[in-house]
Amino acid sequence: MTTITESPPASASGPRAPRSRTRRLKLPSFALAIPAWAWLFAFFVAPVALVVWFSFGYKPGIFGTHANDVLSFDRYAEALSPTFFATFQNTLWVGVVGTLICLAISIPFAYWLAFKAPVSRRGILLAMVMIPFWTNFLVRTIGWQIILAPSGLLSEALQSIGVLNEPLEILFTRTAVLIGVVYNYLPLMILPMFVAFDRVSLPMREASKDLGAGRLSTFVNVTLPLAKPGIIVGILLVYIPLMGDYITATVLGGAKGNMAGQMVANQFQTAQNWALGSAMAVVLVLTILTTVAIAALVAWLAAWPLRASQRLVLGGES
Amino acid sequence: MNRLSLTDISLKVWAVIVFIFLFLPIAVIIIYSFNEGRLLVAWNQFGFGSFGAIATKPAISDAVLVSIQTGFIAALIATALGTMAGVALARRAGKWAPWFLILLILVTVTPEIVDAVSLLPWMVFLGQDAGLSIFDDGIVRLVVGHSLFATAVVAYIVRSRLIGIDESLEEAAADLYAPPFKRFTQITLPLVMPAVLAGGLLSFTLSLDNTIVSAFVQVSGSTPWPVYVLSAVRTGLRPEIAAVSTIMLLLTLAALGLVAYVLRRAGDSPTDIAKTVGGG
Numbered sequence: 008m009t010t011i012t013e014s015p016p017a018s019a020s021g022p023r024a025p026r027s028r029t030r031r032l033k034l035p036s037f038a039l040a041i042p043a044w045a046w047l048f049a050f051f052v053a054p055v056a057l058v059v060w061f062s063f064g065y066k067p068g069i070f071g072t073h074a075n076d077v078l079s080f081d082r083y084a085e086a087l088s089p090t091f092f093a094t095f096q097n098t099l100w101v102g103v104v105g106t107l108i109c110l111a112i113s114i115p116f117a118y119w120l121a122f123k124a125p126v127s128r129r130g131i132l133l134a135m136v137m138i139p140f141w142t143n144f145l146v147r148t149i150g151w152q153i154i155l156a157p158s159g160l161l162s163e164a165l166q167s168i169g170v171l172n173e174p175l176e177i178l179f180t181r182t183a184v185l186i187g188v189v190y191n192y193l194p195l196m197i198l199p200m201f202v203a204f205d206r207v208s209l210p211m212r213e214a215s216k217d218l219g220a221g222r223l224s225t226f227v228n229v230t231l232p233l234a235k236p237g238i239i240v241g242i243l244l245v246y247i248p249l250m251g252d253y254i255t256a257t258v259l260g261g262a263k264g265n266m267a268g269q270m271v272a273n274q275f276q277t278a279q280n281w282a283l284g285s286a287m288a289v290v291l292v293l294t295i296l297t298t299v300a301i302a303a304l305v306a307w308l309a310a311w312p313l314r315a316s317q318r319l320v321l322g323g324e325s
Numbered sequence: 326m327n328r329l330s331l332t333d334i335s336l337k338v339w340a341v342i343v344f345i346f347l348f349l350p351i352a353v354i355i356i357y358s359f360n361e362g363r364l365l366v367a368w369n370q371f372g373f374g375s376f377g378a379i380a381t382k383p384a385i386s387d388a389v390l391v392s393i394q395t396g397f398i399a400a401l402i403a404t405a406l407g408t409m410a411g412v413a414l415a416r417r418a419g420k421w422a423p424w425f426l427i428l429l430i431l432v433t434v435t436p437e438i439v440d441a442v443s444l445l446p447w448m449v450f451l452g453q454d455a456g457l458s459i460f461d462d463g464i465v466r467l468v469v470g471h472s473l474f475a476t477a478v479v480a481y482i483v484r485s486r487l488i489g490i491d492e493s494l495e496e497a498a499a500d501l502y503a504p505p506f507k508r509f510t511q512i513t514l515p516l517v518m519p520a521v522l523a524g525g526l527l528s529f530t531l532s533l534d535n536t537i538v539s540a541f542v543q544v545s546g547s548t549p550w551p552v553y554v555l556s557a558v559r560t561g562l563r564p565e566i567a568a569v570s571t572i573m574l575l576l577t578l579a580a581l582g583l584v585a586y587v588l589r590r591a592g593d594s595p596t597d598i599a600k601t602v603g604g605g
Contacts, residue, residue: 037421039413043406043476044425050469051432054447055439061446073446096429116343119336134585139347141577145551146570149365149562150350153357156366160353190346222332243434253437253537258558268438268537275442275541288439295436 058114062285073281079203082286091270091287098267103251103298105188109245110238113196118226120197133201140194148258151187152178155259179261187255189291192248196241203237204230244301250295267291294311351574358567365562375564380390385569388553395549396466396532399471404525406472407479411520414480415487416495429477437474441541444470450540470538475531479524486520488514519591523584530577535537 037044062082064075085091124132133226139147154160155178160173177183207230231238253268260266271291274284356375362369378384410429414422444466452460459465494516499507514521536551543552550573554566 036417036419037413037425039409039417040421040425043410043480044408044428046402046476047428047432047473050444051435051440052428053474054443055435057447057450058439058443075514095598112343115336115339119340123333123336124340130585131379134581135344136347137581138578139351140350141530141534141581142574143534143551143554143570143577144355145554145558146566146574147350149554149558149566152562153366154350155358158367190350193343193347247434251438253438254555257555268436271438271442272541275445281446284442291436292439303571 052092058285058288060285061281062289064282066280066282072279073285082282083290085283086286086290093263094270095132095267095290097181097265098250099132099190099294099298101184101266102246105185105192106242106246107250108189108260109193109196110242112193113200113241114238114268117197117200117204120201121207133198136194136197139190140198144191145254145258148191150188151183151190152258154211155183155186175321177261181260183259184256184266187259188249188252191252192245193253195248198232199237199240201237201243203234206237207233246299249296251291267294354567355571358564358571360564360567365564366565370542375568378565379568380564382452382565384553385550385565388548388550389569389573391464391467391547392533392550395467395471396529398464399475399523399532400528401466402468403472403475403479403528404521407476407524407528408483408517408521410476410480411483412487412509412517414484414494416513429480432473432477437537440470440473441538444538445541461544463544465542466542467532467539467547467549470542471532471535472528475524475528478527478531479521482524482527483517483520486515490516519587522587524579526584530580533573533577534547 048260059074060075063078063080065077065081066072067074087095120129120132120136152159155175156162157174157176157178159175159178161177162171165171165175166173211233212225212229216222217231220228244317251268252266253272256266256269260269267287268291271284271287274280274287278284347441357365357368359371360372361372361374410425414425448460448466448469451457460469495508495512498512503511534551535549536555539549540555541551543549548556550569555569557563557566
């Protein structure tokens with residue numbers, strides 16, 4: 008469609024048509040994107056490139072933060088040394104388990120919201136999912152601190168009904184961080200998944216049932232595959248920010264629930280070792296990218312026999 | 326028939342549990358904002374003391390003012406840049422468009438902590454080594470840091486809205502010899518206005534919520550509200566924090582309601598609104 012508006016000046020832009028030529032020069036197709044492009048280059052690409060550059064340097068003495076006169080991969084070796092590696096492992100555990108729990112909570116919930124919830128109330132129900140999402144991230148995490156504290160709500164409630172005999176010792180552990188991240192990122196899983204389920208039209212599912220498929224079979228063979236893009240978006244929206252999380256671990260984690268984001272922050276703020284902190288940041292990003300790539304590969308390979316079998320079934324029936 | 330309704334009932338029970346989970350900490354914060362105790366976490370008795378205490382602490386109102394000011398400017402910048410970028414992506418996509426989209430995606434998927442640690446040395450470099458003293462200003466630093474993610478979000482929203490609208494109106498304007506600028510301000514812009522407003526309000530809330538980047542780039546003297554809360558997490562949380570949070574929650578809800586209203590009037594279904602507000 009764009010070509011229609013642009014083609015007359017473009018075709019007339021020979022040497023004989025100076026007027027249309029200047030008009031075309033005034034507005035190249037990317038002109039409107041230039042300000043955003045420049046802004047993001049100046050304040051995203053350049054600073055991130057600087058950090059990658061720092062990661063090959065070292066920390067000169069106690070008062071310096073970084074130096075790059077000798078370049079090496081030593082900071083990467085340091086970032087992966089046992090002390091720090093344990094934190095990366097911990098982060099990966101929280102990231103993977105947290106994402107899986109979000110997935111397990113969201114699938115039935117989004118399914119209910121898309122197919123079972125009364126249509127007239129769907130708007131208000133969606134808004135209710137979004138309210139926590141737009142409440143201050145830090146403040147809702149503090150809410151969990153109040154709930155999970157040894158003298159807090161949950162502890163007292165469990166003690167009064169006799170489930171526990173002593174105060175709940177869950178705050179400042181990895182479990183508390185896990186609860187926090189599942190809570191904080193859950194709406195990011197529910198929303199795209201709801202949109203995906205909502206797109207799977209009722210006729211499609213009814214056709215499946217008319218052809219004799221059961222409810223479960225319809226869900227597994229029709230609804231879920233059609234909603235796959237939304238589910239993948241949800242997984243990425245949860246997993247990526249979760250891996251870089253800094254606030255949840257700071258408020259709920261304590262010493263036992265350390266995550267990579269805090270480690271990076273510490274190198275910049277407390278240890279003043281920008282070179283090591285930069286290397287850790289790069290390792291964190293690479294960990295995220297690698298695990299996403301591995302997960303995509305595994306999912307693709309795992310679906311291979313399924314795809315083959317489905318093709319056979321469809322072929323046999325027709 | 327019986328098995329059928331059993332599934333439905335368990336799904337419904339599950340939904341109720343999820344909603345309780347989603348609202349539990351928010352309810353706790355609202356309840357604890359009426360805590361008369363000295364420390365937020367230890368409940369003492371019900372009262373409105375914490376709301377009164379806000380007025381006596383200038384640091385709190387200063388922090389909230391810094392946040393609102395930053396949010397406003399960051400939203401303006403992100404909306405302007407993002408709208409233009411979104412229009413370009415939807416209407417004039419050329420060979421550059423996939424590369425630009427990759428840049429936008431990179432901005433959205435980079436963990437915030439990485440943005441934060443990269444902006445800190447960069448601001449120091451720009452402000453001191455490059456001599457651009459404007460980058461030593463606290464508000465400027467916060468605005469820059471908050472505008473990056475928001476610009477990408479606005480660009481997505483505007484792009485997806487414009488892709489859904491037929492281009493014939495703009496073509497008609499071009500056929501009637503409307504100059505490109507006039508065509509943009511009089512035809513394209515009104516068409517995307519709902520998306521622009523939604524994007525602007527989202528940018529504002531994103532900025533109000535931003536903690537990590539703010540904690541790194543802030544200059545003492547212009548501490549935004551979330552950073553004030555974060556430092557209180559380390560030194561001891563007091564009920565005033567919950568009180569201000571309750572007030573700000575009401576403001577955020579008002580902003581969200583406004584977004585939903587604008588989109589509703591523009592003819593969006595609840596699903597579309599969820600998509601827009603969910604950022605894609």
